[in-house]
Amino acid sequence: MPQTIALVDDDRNILTSVSMTLEQEGYQVRTYTDGESALQGLLAKPADLAVLDIKMPRMDGMELLQRLRQRSNMPVVFLTSKDEEVDELMGLRLGADDYITKPFSQRLLLERIRALLRRNEGARAEGSGAPPGGVLARGDLMLDETKHTCLWKGKAVQLTVTEFLLVKALALRPGMVKNRDQLIDAAYGENIYVDDRTIDSHVKRIRRKFRQTDEDFDQIETLYGIGYRYKEN
Numbered sequence: 001m002p003q004t005i006a007l008v009d010d011d012r013n014i015l016t017s018v019s020m021t022l023e024q025e026g027y028q029v030r031t032y033t034d035g036e037s038a039l040q041g042l043l044a045k046p047a048d049l050a051v052l053d054i055k056m057p058r059m060d061g062m063e064l065l066q067r068l069r070q071r072s073n074m075p076v077v078f079l080t081s082k083d084e085e086v087d088e089l090m091g092l093r094l095g096a097d098d099y100i101t102k103p104f105s106q107r108l109l110l111e112r113i114r115a116l117l118r119r120n121e122g123a124r125a126e127g128s129g130a131p132p133g134g135v136l137a138r139g140d141l142m143l144d145e146t147k148h149t150c151l152w153k154g155k156a157v158q159l160t161v162t163e164f165l166l167v168k169a170l171a172l173r174p175g176m177v178k179n180r181d182q183l184i185d186a187a188y189g190e191n192i193y194v195d196d197r198t199i200d201s202h203v204k205r206i207r208r209k210f211r212q213t214d215e216d217f218d219q220i221e222t223l224y225g226i227g228y229r230y231k232e233n
Helices: 012-024 035-044 061-069 085-094 106-129 161-172 180-188 196-213
Strands: 004-008 028-032 049-053 076-081 098-102 135-138 141-144 149-152 220-223 227-230
Touching: 004 012, 004 035, 012 028, 012 106, 028 035, 035 049, 035 061, 049 061, 049 106, 061 076, 061 085, 076 106, 098 106, 106 161, 135 161, 141 161, 161 180, 161 196, 161 227, 180 196, 180 227, 196 220
Parallel strands: 004 028, 004 049, 049 076, 076 098
Antiparallel strands: 135 141, 141 149, 220 227
């Protein structure tokens, strides 16, 4: 079955041109011109990935993402304008997996979509039929790749695919510093360019999620100007 992409933007020219590009690549595309109709449509019939504009009528992209994240860890890419830096960072903190600044290259958007779908599909495929294993335990942390689950002190922490890969990359080698480029490669792949602040925003959101379970969580350390590391037990 072809994978389904949801495009949400009030600019019909963008919807038309991006839809044509994605359909030529074999994807099914569903389009929405405002956040409210997108929310209703995606809750009724989920997509494999969503591309969301930030500024839209009836419900903006920020609120739409918040509402979607209550139900789904579906990969989400934000479309932002050059003057919306604060919105970009806020979107990542709310759980977007990536963002692209308008005006954008459709080829770049296609590459980002492919990368996110590849990772998400891999996680689901492992969970559906892989043998037992693929469990990473580090003290109170347990990551199960076959089920795409994260436990902290026995309690579930809901992570997006990007967040899961970042936690895994850090926890694999406790005490070793990972710079932002290494974390970008771990989460996005070597051929995808992502701004450093994207990683910083993801790490802040990861910490916040763990602290909702354990307010004393401090396993992920920041080494300013260098990167991040997972504390040794």
